[in-house]
Amino acid sequence: MSNAATLKSSSITPEKLKSMLYDMMVIRNFEETLKKLYQQGKIHGTMHLCIGQEATAVGACVPLTKEDKITSTHRGHGHSIAKGTDVMKMMAELLGKETGTCKGKGGSMHIADLDVGNLGANGIVCAGLPLGTGAALTSKMKNLGYVVLCFFGDGATNEGAFHESLNLASVWKLPVIFFCENNLYGMSGSIKEMTNIENIAERGAAYGIPSETISGNDILTVVEAVERAVERARNGEGPTLIEAHTYRWEGHSRSDARKYRTREEEKDWKKHRDPIALFKQKLIEENILTEEEYGEMEKKVQTLMDNAVEFAVNSKAPDLDTLMTDIYA
Template sequence: MVNNLEETIYSNQQMKKMLTDMMLIRSFEEAVEKLFQEGKIPGTMHLCIGQEATAVGACAALTDEDKITSTHRGHGHSIAKGAEIKPMMAELLGKATGYGKGKGGSMHIADLTIGNLGANGIVAAGLPIGTGAALASQMKKKGYVVLCFFGDGAANEGAFHEALNLASIWNLPVVFFCENNQYGMSGPVKEMVNIEHISDRAKSYGIPGFTINGNDVIEVAKATQEAVDRARSGEGPTLIEAETYRWRGHSRSDARKYRTREEEKDWRNTKDPISKFKERLIEESILTEKEFLEIQKTIDTEIHEAVSFAEESPEPSLDTLEVDIYV
């Protein structure tokens, strides 16, 4: 684990960018939550508040050409990989200016131009997609690496094991990144697996696997960078388990009866990835409190503009109902 920021390979500007991206993700999610409560967002959503460091740290290790596959809790992944928040917000509101032209919604944000192969509403479905993309990179000698985000619940799906096995035997340039936020839909991880760490499963496939503090953005970035470098050099896949915590329920209908408010308070007060990283940057004289407030002010403006853009955008017209449908 990194003890001080002087040990990092990142410049002050890069670390400020990490903090800014985490702040943007949280502000985006808080705005989305408010819009949902106002009845302006159809369907459901899965917020990643509290998990910002996993998305930002992992994507900090990727190039523009590298790819990601995401999950139903994927807003943070999209923003960390470079998505624009205006079309993201428009998509959530079901507007024609959204990434999916208002047809995909919260669980289907994608942007191939920045290497985001898409979020997915099916648990574990991104793993075989990412493995296939890594196979394409290998066969076509493209040189890009694929990072597959998935949750702890997905590690118990058949697609997880199939993807890791194929990636291992074919030595594919892929990083399997498990965001272990301690709970599946309504039960703790410790009741769903009979091993200490999900990363222990890497041994079964002959690949490296390790568990990290998913709320420490620098630790996440460094660990992912090692895995990405390994994949890019032809040494094959890695399984990373990043331990984190979602502050909200599984979805907006989740009353969180399976965990205590005391536990939630402890994670918010002692392990908040944003406040902890802010404190570290200030201690290292990389950031000032004034700069932090200026960053938040800029983000607030960006979020306001994104919400206005989405609300003022047109609804999809009926004549586009069957456009982009292939089967």
């Protein structure tokens, strides 16, 4: 696994570094707010929260331009925020309102925002990889110049679509990055019970794809790995497979009691490997951030979230006569 990156090796400006921390804080607060709204009965269905995985979402999107594309997963709120989707509209979408990103018809697992290059989340495990590979093929055939980054979890790597996507992307040297958020558990079982290799990144070798395993909770490590992959893709050198080790603090979904792992394990990840706390401490040690600035950022994030909830609650539900609009068939 790649070693943790340092600020001294980073070419990112201090303001951008603080912006990255802010985006991680927004994702964390957004997810915690959704959890409360769900418990209050204001959000229906289920949700897959990404608390604990903020560094993979933000770090992977930092090297991308607005024109570059992503495909997301059922645990995709963080990806959407990191790529630039409006938090107010996302909150409205979760509450099923017409002011939502998809006019209240997509909900948690189907947020898409083409204006910022988000081709969409997906409730089907691994479904984003063929879509992302197809988008990368479009970019290459039409010489559009954009790169595609496909987010997926460790469970997706045992699906046929994973292998088919990697094979075609390699054969055709497509500008696509396969980014695996390995949070160690595929729904209710350990990845060790489902895959007989030490690192998922090893599978890239079977398709001639450069691959690496990194710490997904060190945001600078994530940024640097994706920067290398983006450079390869833009230079016409084809795809890259990145496996980022991380950890979801919550259950697979809201109905998951997490009986398959210990509370001690969860406490250890929260205490020693919280991506926000790690990055905050690093910025403070390098005199880029002060505790006072961090406190102001917390207030700003909370104000944003309060406004988003107010906007969503006060928005209208979609009218019934719009039921058949904005659909393909």
